[in-house]
Amino acid sequence: MKKIQLKSGVNLVVLPTTQFKTLHIAVDFAAPLQTDSVSSRSLLSYLTAVSSKIYRNQQAVAQKTIDLYGAQYETDVMRFGQTHHVRYSMQLPAPVYLENTSYLLHDAFSFLREMIFNPLADGAQFDQETFEKERQSLVNELSSLMDDKRRYAVTKLRQLTYTTPEMRVLSSGVVADVAKLTASDVYDAYQDMINHDTMNIIVFGDIDEMQVLSELEYWPLKQREPRQLKPFYRQPVHTSVDELSEKQPDINQAILTLGYHLNLSPDDPRRFVALVFNTLFGGSPLSKLFTNVREKESLAYSIYSRWQNDTGFITVAAGLDKAKIAQTESMIAEQIADIQNGNFSEETLAAIKTSLINDYLSQQDSPASEIELVFSRLLTQRETPVAQWVAEVSAVTPVQVAELAQQLTLQSRFILLPKG
Amino acid sequence: MIEKNYKQFKEKVITETLANGLKVIMIPKRNYHKTFAVITTPFGSLDRQFQINDEAPITVPAGTAHFLEHKLFEKEHSDAFTRFGELGADANAFTNAFQTSYLFSTTQNLKLAVTHLLDFVQTPYFSDQTIAKEQGIIGQEIQMYDDDANWAVYMGLLQLLYPDSPLAEDIAGTKQSISKITPQLLYSIHRAFYQPNQLTLQLVGCFDPVEALSVIRANQESKQFENVAVTRFEAPITVSRKKEVIQSFDVSRPKIALGIRLEGTQLTGSEATKFILATDILADMLFGEQTDWYQNLYNKGIIDTEFTTSFDLLHGYQFVSFFSETTEYELLTKAISNQMASYEDVLSRQEETFEALRRATLGEGIQRLNSLESIALRGDDTLFGTNLFDKVMLLQELTYNDILESAKKIYQNATLKRFILKK
The missing domain is CATH 3.30.830.10 (Metalloenzyme, LuxS/M16 peptidase-like)
Incomplete structure (x- = not known):
C-alpha cells in the first residue's frame, strides 16, 4: 500500500485494478469520538448527502447521479474504537464499458468536491429549510432503528457494557440530542470536520495515480494538525455482571x-x-x-x-x-x-x-x-x-x-x- | 459446449447440457480469487400441486419447498454443511416463490466442493425423526419473521392483493402446514423436481471450464437417475375484494404498503424481462427521486428516503408496490393516485428523461456485474431464461414507446389498494 501525503493530515491511496467494472472514490474524515459531536456529525452527513450550493436538494443530486450513468453517491458515519468517521463515497461504472464517456471521470471528481466542500450554507449556518427536513429525517431514522428488535437489544447491551459515555452511543447519534441541534451547531461541526479531521482518500479501479493527482488539484485540501486518534478502546474487567x-x-x-x-x-x-x-x-x-x-x-x-x-x-x-x-x-x-x-x-x-x-x-x-x-x-x-x-x-x-x-x-x- | 460472447462486458457464458439433462452454465473470470457455484431447481413456494407420470396428483402444504431445502443438508450419518466447512467453502441455500437454490463460494478445493454439492443435492435422506426435529427449528424461524415489522407489511400487502393464495403465505409456511410434511412427500418432490433435467448448475469465477466440466460429467456418469414426466398445477389467481386493511403493530411510525394488481396474460422469455426493465424505468419517471413529485412530497415531510417502489412478475402474479413510513399516509395515497391518473401528461414529451434514465440503468447494470453472486442470481435465468448480461443488453434495446406501452398496461384502469401497519 502506497500512502501519498497530499498535505499534512491529508492522505491518498490509489489502488489501480482492472478486475472490476466500477470505479470508486472514498473520502474519510476521522475525529476523536465524543458524545456531544456524534449527533451533529451524523446530521451533517445527512445534509451533505442531499444538498450543496449547486445541487440544492435531492432532486438535483439525483439528476446529477443519473447523468453520471447511475453513479451511487452516499455518506455514512461509523465508529472504530474511539474514533468517529464521516465517510463520503462514490461508485460509478468504469468508463471503459461505456461509450462517449471521456467526461465521466472528471465530472465524478467535480461532483464529489462540490458535495463535500461547498455545502448549502451561508458561512454561519446550513440552509434552515433543508436543515429542518434532514433533522426530522435523522430523528425518524433513529426512531425506526429501534423497531428492529435485534438491533435494539444489542444497542441496550452496549449501554450496559461500556463505562465510557461516548462508547455507549450509536455512531449515528442520539434522538434527544439531534432534536436540539441548530443549523449553526451543525455548521460548526462541519467546519471542524473539514478543517481539522484527519482526511484519507482512496481511489480504486481502472485509474492511475497521475490521473487522480491531477483531478485532486481542483480540490481545496488544506493542511491540518494531525488529530490524536485512538482506533482501539479497552476498559478494565469488572467483577460483577x-x-x-x-x-x-x-x-x-x-x-x-x-x-x-x-x-x-x-x-x-x-x-x-x-x-x-x-x-x-x-x-x-x-x-x-x-x-x-x-x-x-x-x-x-x-x-x-x-x-x-x-x-x-x-x-x-x-x-x-x-x-x-x-x-x-x-x-x-x-x-x-x-x-x-x-x-x-x-x-x-x-x-x-x-x-x-x-x-x-x-x-x-x-x-x-x-x-x-x-x-x-x-x-x-x-x-x-x-x-x-x-x-x-x-x-x-x-x-x-x-x-x-x-x-x-x-x-x-x-x-x-x-x-x- | 455452446459459447456466447458478450464483448461489451468482456465476458463469455459457456453452456452445456449433459446426457442426463443437467444443465451446466459456466462463466469464467480468471482475475477473481473465488468461484461461486449454485444449483437450482425451479421448485418454489408457489408450487403446491403436481403430478408424476400418470400417478395420483400430489398436494404440497405451504412451506414444503423451504422445508425440503433445510432437510436436504441432513444425511443419515453426516451433515452436508460440515463437509463444505472442512473444504473451506462457504455454503448456503435459499427458497423463494419460484426456485430453490443451493450454493457455495470458495477460494480452495473447488473440484471437491462441486462434487459435494452435486452429491448432497442428488442424494436425499428423509426420515420421520429428522423431520420432527426440523418442524421445531422452522417453527422458530417463522416466529422470527412474525416479529419483523417490514416483513409484516410486505406479507400484509400480498394478502390484500392475492388473498389466500400461495403467494400470500409465508415461504416457510405455518407451524400447522409444515406439521403435515412426511418423508414420503419430500421423496416425491425430490423425484420430480430434483431429477437432473430439472436442475441447473452455474459456476462463476476463477476456474478452468474444461476441467470443471469433466469433473461434473464424471460425477453425473457415475450415478443412475430415474427420468419422470412432471405436470404442475398452478393455483388459480384469487379475487381481491377488500381495498384496505389496517393491522395494529408496535411501530414508531406507521408503515404503509400500496399495491396495484395487473390482470391478463403473463409474458414469458425476454419479453417478460423487457417489460420488467420498462416498468422499472417507468417507476423512476413517475415516482423517482429526481422528479418534482418526489421533491414536493419530500419537502412536505410526507415521504423520506425510505420510500420505494417495485414491480414483481412471478408466474401469474404481477403487481406494482409502494412502501413508505409516514404518518401522512392519506396525503401520500392521494399523491400516488393523482400521479397515476395523470400518467399520460407526466410522461408526454419526456424522451430526454427516458434516455438519461436508460443510460443510468445501464450504468447500474454494469456496476452489478462486479459481483459473482449477482451474475448467477440477479438475472431472470429461472423465470425467463435471460441471464444478467442479457438483461443489461436488453436495456439497450428499450425505447421510449416501450415505457408508454407499459404505463398504459399498468395505470389505465388501475385499482390502488392499501395496507397499513400502525400502533
Whole structure:
C-alpha cells in the first residue's frame, strides 16, 4: 500500500485494478469520538448527502447521479474504537464499458468536491429549510432503528457494557440530542470536520495515480494538525455482571444478548488466536453455538458471537423462546467451558481456520471490502500482507485457543422479552 | 459446449447440457480469487400441486419447498454443511416463490466442493425423526419473521392483493402446514423436481471450464437417475375484494404498503424481462427521486428516503408496490393516485428523461456485474431464461414507446389498494 501525503493530515491511496467494472472514490474524515459531536456529525452527513450550493436538494443530486450513468453517491458515519468517521463515497461504472464517456471521470471528481466542500450554507449556518427536513429525517431514522428488535437489544447491551459515555452511543447519534441541534451547531461541526479531521482518500479501479493527482488539484485540501486518534478502546474487567431486561408488546421471540470482556491488548499478536476462538465459539455455522445450541438442541433459531478487536468485547445474541432462556444461557456457558478445556476436535478447528482463510481471500473480490481494509490500515497504521495473515491463522494451535478462552469474562446481559 | 460472447462486458457464458439433462452454465473470470457455484431447481413456494407420470396428483402444504431445502443438508450419518466447512467453502441455500437454490463460494478445493454439492443435492435422506426435529427449528424461524415489522407489511400487502393464495403465505409456511410434511412427500418432490433435467448448475469465477466440466460429467456418469414426466398445477389467481386493511403493530411510525394488481396474460422469455426493465424505468419517471413529485412530497415531510417502489412478475402474479413510513399516509395515497391518473401528461414529451434514465440503468447494470453472486442470481435465468448480461443488453434495446406501452398496461384502469401497519 502506497500512502501519498497530499498535505499534512491529508492522505491518498490509489489502488489501480482492472478486475472490476466500477470505479470508486472514498473520502474519510476521522475525529476523536465524543458524545456531544456524534449527533451533529451524523446530521451533517445527512445534509451533505442531499444538498450543496449547486445541487440544492435531492432532486438535483439525483439528476446529477443519473447523468453520471447511475453513479451511487452516499455518506455514512461509523465508529472504530474511539474514533468517529464521516465517510463520503462514490461508485460509478468504469468508463471503459461505456461509450462517449471521456467526461465521466472528471465530472465524478467535480461532483464529489462540490458535495463535500461547498455545502448549502451561508458561512454561519446550513440552509434552515433543508436543515429542518434532514433533522426530522435523522430523528425518524433513529426512531425506526429501534423497531428492529435485534438491533435494539444489542444497542441496550452496549449501554450496559461500556463505562465510557461516548462508547455507549450509536455512531449515528442520539434522538434527544439531534432534536436540539441548530443549523449553526451543525455548521460548526462541519467546519471542524473539514478543517481539522484527519482526511484519507482512496481511489480504486481502472485509474492511475497521475490521473487522480491531477483531478485532486481542483480540490481545496488544506493542511491540518494531525488529530490524536485512538482506533482501539479497552476498559478494565469488572467483577460483577450488569443486567437488565425489558418487556415489549408485539413480539413472540425473546432476544438474549451477552457482553464478554476478552483480556487482550490491541497489539497482542494473539489477535489471530482471538479471531479463531470467536469463529469456533459462535462466529460461523461450524461454531459451537450454532451446531450445538441451534442445530443439536433447537434452543434458538439464530445465535452468533461477534468479536471486536477495536473494543475488546465479544458479543453473543440469540433469538429464542422465552421459556428456554435459562437453558440456553447455561448451554452457552458450557460451550465456553468446553473450549477452555480444549474440548473441541482438531478437525473442527482446521475447518474453522480454512473457512476464515476463505473469507479473507474472498474479500479481494469485493471493492467495498478492499476499500474498508485500506481505511483500517491507514487508521491503525498496521498492515499485514495477505500471505502473512494466512500463515498467522494457519499457525493457531488448539492449546492457544483454549488458553485465550480463559481470558473471557461475562460483563453484561440484556434480555428483551415478549409482553404477556 | 455452446459459447456466447458478450464483448461489451468482456465476458463469455459457456453452456452445456449433459446426457442426463443437467444443465451446466459456466462463466469464467480468471482475475477473481473465488468461484461461486449454485444449483437450482425451479421448485418454489408457489408450487403446491403436481403430478408424476400418470400417478395420483400430489398436494404440497405451504412451506414444503423451504422445508425440503433445510432437510436436504441432513444425511443419515453426516451433515452436508460440515463437509463444505472442512473444504473451506462457504455454503448456503435459499427458497423463494419460484426456485430453490443451493450454493457455495470458495477460494480452495473447488473440484471437491462441486462434487459435494452435486452429491448432497442428488442424494436425499428423509426420515420421520429428522423431520420432527426440523418442524421445531422452522417453527422458530417463522416466529422470527412474525416479529419483523417490514416483513409484516410486505406479507400484509400480498394478502390484500392475492388473498389466500400461495403467494400470500409465508415461504416457510405455518407451524400447522409444515406439521403435515412426511418423508414420503419430500421423496416425491425430490423425484420430480430434483431429477437432473430439472436442475441447473452455474459456476462463476476463477476456474478452468474444461476441467470443471469433466469433473461434473464424471460425477453425473457415475450415478443412475430415474427420468419422470412432471405436470404442475398452478393455483388459480384469487379475487381481491377488500381495498384496505389496517393491522395494529408496535411501530414508531406507521408503515404503509400500496399495491396495484395487473390482470391478463403473463409474458414469458425476454419479453417478460423487457417489460420488467420498462416498468422499472417507468417507476423512476413517475415516482423517482429526481422528479418534482418526489421533491414536493419530500419537502412536505410526507415521504423520506425510505420510500420505494417495485414491480414483481412471478408466474401469474404481477403487481406494482409502494412502501413508505409516514404518518401522512392519506396525503401520500392521494399523491400516488393523482400521479397515476395523470400518467399520460407526466410522461408526454419526456424522451430526454427516458434516455438519461436508460443510460443510468445501464450504468447500474454494469456496476452489478462486479459481483459473482449477482451474475448467477440477479438475472431472470429461472423465470425467463435471460441471464444478467442479457438483461443489461436488453436495456439497450428499450425505447421510449416501450415505457408508454407499459404505463398504459399498468395505470389505465388501475385499482390502488392499501395496507397499513400502525400502533
